[in-house]
Amino acid sequence: MKAIVRTKYGSPDILELKEVDKPAPKDNQALVRICAASVNPLDWHILRGKPFLVRLMGFGFLKPKHQILGADIAGRVEAVGKDVTQFKVGDEVFGAGMGGFAEYGCFREDKLVLKPVAMTFEQAAAVPVAGLTALQALRDNGRLQAGQQVLINGASGGVGTFAVQIAKALGAHVTGVCSGRNLEMVRSIGADHVIDYTKEDFWRSGKEYDLILDNNAGRSLLKPVRALNPTGIYVFVGGSAFILTMLQELILKPLFSRKKGRKIVSMMARVNQKDLAFLTGLLEAGKVMPVIDRRYTLSEVPEAIRYLEEGHARGKVVITV
Ligand SMILES: NC(=O)c1ccc[n+]([C@@H]2O[C@H](COP(=O)([O-])OP(=O)(O)OC[C@H]3O[C@@H](n4cnc5c(N)ncnc54)[C@H](OP(=O)(O)O)[C@@H]3O)[C@@H](O)[C@H]2O)c1
Structure with missing residues (x-):
């Protein structure tokens, strides 16, 4: 072969x-x-x-x-x-x-x-990999509930395009962050609101989210954590500084993850049949494409x-x- x-x-x-x-x-x-x-x-x-x-x-x-x-x-x-x-x-x-x-x-x-x-x-x-990452980040690590405000950074990539659609399917209000050339595409797959990261520092917009899924984690964890509401969860899955960000997570986690406080979570996707079947259900229902x-x-x-x-x-x- x-x-x-x-x-x-x-x-x-x-x-x-x-x-x-x-x-x-x-x-x-x-x-x-x-x-x-x-x-x-x-x-x-x-x-x-x-x-x-x-x-x-x-x-x-x-x-x-x-x-x-x-x-x-x-x-x-x-x-x-x-x-x-x-x-x-x-x-x-x-x-x-x-x-x-x-x-x-x-x-x-x-x-x-x-x-x-x-x-x-x-x-x-x-x-498989992108869909499972998005699903496990939002549903399991982010504990997404219907009606929540969710921000997805890197909404136009492999993981992001699944995340926007899965978050909508789970009933969230979704803000997608991407570059200007992808704003229309991210809106077309269901984002309620889109932000061009080349024009706006969305971490400093003053808006607070229940859940942030970051596909492009930067060097500082403080910025995204400030954009969470007091019980919000920040889940990061990738980015060029992923390992540095994970080290910061180790240091900052105890500060933020008090019983009812904000939470920081890094994650690695796990391939399993149960979640592939869950995604199949969303695909067959036309909720994710x-x-x-x-x-x-x-x-x-x-x-x-x-x-x-x-x-x-x-x-x-x-x-x-
Ligand atoms: N932890 C895990 O289990 C796991 C699993 C899968 C993937 N990952 C990681 O997750 C990340 C995303 O994966 P992927 O498959 O979605 O990658 P991808 O398909 O290459 O997507 C990259 C996306 O990042 C966006 N982007 C680039 N620079 C950006 C910036 N400064 N701010 C916001 N968005 C920016 C791009 O959008 P524009 O073109 O609009 O800039 C592009 O759509 C990667 O780092 C990957 O290694 C982790």
Whole structure:
């Protein structure tokens, strides 16, 4: 089969389209003929081994553990391991696991769900990591309640476009923050109010929110915390200073997280079937629809990663296999 392969840490230039052996599923895995994959910032972090922390998170200290990147996939089940009970050959599925930038991959049964019939493989492949991050940030870490005022910073990217729609589906009043060129798009997916971060310092607007989801956490945690109401929650999931921000979180958390006070939470998304099924429900009900920015072919994965790394994708970047 064809796959985009790397053997060391480095830039997208080291990625090569190669002929490799088709993998065989373990007992708890399905072999999936991949029809589409999507790109996440995680891919370029694992590609480069940066920040260094990712190497300590099981992705390989000196040498990368995964030769084939790509966490999000959608495709058809081609074979199943002996313990797999939920899927059979021919089922159309989507989910997550490493190895998506290839014609075939093996994925754990508990990280897959059936693809909604009305969705294309490209749409389904756009969902897992970004959709789960948005859902878990808002519903679980942010404890979002209907009627609350929610601010989503980085509303136009992969996570942000899901977050705007999920927050609306959960009954929130949503303010989306993005650059001027994306204001209309963010409004079109349901934001009640939009702010252009190139024109307005929204942290200092004087408005207070019940929940802030920050996809682009900055160096100071004090600014966003000041924009929370007295019981508000600030959840941050990414940003160029993510690790520094997490260190600040350790120091500041005890100050803010008194019993009824403001809360600061950083989070890492967890891939699980229950939440994939919850997202499937929202997709089938038409409450959430993936926003796809660009499509690339398998051989164009290096370009796709370079584009995402620029940090201004408008929704998701999809690979058609
Ligand atoms: N913790 C986790 O489990 C987890 C999971 C997934 C992703 N992440 C992280 O979350 C972040 C977002 O992921 P993603 O998939 O949404 O990335 P993405 O698709 O690359 O989106 C980046 C978005 O950030 C916006 N942006 C850039 N500069 C900004 C600024 N100064 N202020 C506000 N927005 C700005 C861009 O909007 P404009 O073009 O309008 O500027 C773009 O739409 C990344 O750092 C990623 O590593 C974390």
